[in-house]
Amino acid sequence: MSEILIETQGITKSYASTTVLSDVSLRIHRGECVVLLGPSGAGKSTALRCLAGLEELQAGSVVFQGETFVTPEGTHRHLRGAIGMVFQQFNLFPHLSVLDNVALAPRRVKKVALPQARRQAEELLDLVGLGNRRGYFPHELSGGQQQRVAIARALAMEPTLMLFDEPTSSLDPEHTREVLRVMRQVIDLGMTVAVVTHEMSFARQSADRVLFMDEGRVVEDAPAARFFTAPQSARARAFLREEDE
């Protein structure tokens, strides 16, 4: 297997008295597509947010590109967009046009000149199939289109890792399909990707590896093919049976 891009080492995360993650160690290799599956409340999204450095940890650490990134003391490195994230609620900037949504971070963080940032943004919008919507504002777009803009916006920072936190959970089936298609394109570009999703067909087709979580722990960590054909844990078998129904 190729080099480890990011890993968590025994991370524990709790809010007040409830423990959301307990002693979770997981790793994602460069170029890999990892899908986090599991019932609601299993801690999948929290695990993803920990990878992004968005959560305070009670124990353990996150190591990104061989460097300690997050510890219980805090976040040790400014990522400057090296980890791209796509959210369930899109979180586009409502006061900016689609083009400026994509161009903002390259301009301000990487100090790319405006014409060049715009040109790059146009290319990315073409990639996600929204080249003809560059002057639109987010509220004029469908949910699926907004999420595709959000993907383009994250890609604009040329991240080494893309995290998708339930990217299609607030979309109808048609828009879900169009977003999943774009995500597959991103994977085909060779991007390292971690996805929290309930879309089993996407996991089956696109995941290299499945992390099955339940009650704040990684219960099963297996290549996707094996996970779907011969799940090892009883909990995963029950989960897949329910999903099939």
Add this chain to the structure above:
Amino acid sequence: MTEVQLLEYVVSTAFLTATLVTIALTVLSMALGVLGGLLLALGASSRFAVLRGVVAVYVWLFRGTPVLLQLIFVFNVLPLVGLRFDSFTCAIIALSLNEAAYMAEIIRGGLLGVDRGQRTASHMLGLTRVQTMLHVVLPQMVRLVLPPTGNQLIGMLKTSALASVVAVQDLLLVAQRTAAGNFDYVNALLAAAVHYLLLTTLCTLLVHAVEVRMDVSRKAQRRQRQETRALVAEGGRR
């Protein structure tokens, strides 16, 4: 002929100059009040408890006492500690200190009104806290606070009349002096009222114009109209 007298007062140099004084009082106090309110609101949402405490005490103090008291206090007490200002400056100081307390609450609400997800997304894109504030949070906050700030502006226009108490030559003071000098309270006070009404109407229109300019859905409509025109033009050429 009282109508003629009223009109003469309205266009007299004394009243027009006084109107300018009232405008200057309002604009300066409001600008400083908004600026102060912004700083206070940022302090109120700070990570540092001491800063939050200072802001809370400030708002408590200035919202909890009459502006008129604050004005007279500034005018009479500051000279005792060696700070001597003319009455116009005193009025600006008192009015803007007071306004800052109200604007702080309005802006704090505006900052809370911007979705948390906006900050998370900005953070993941690599924007610093300051960049996030400047390019993401503030532009959205401004749209939220614009209507209440318009209200405050109109309120300030009228509150500025209090400055007459410390002998600022504003609309109200000039009206009162004219009235007393000519034994003509009706026309002099009505003339001032006409000016105030014109100014508040102007403010309302101004605030509305700014709101329209900042409205994203109107920007979108403008773009749609342009696109339609372009399509029509293209069709015409064929």
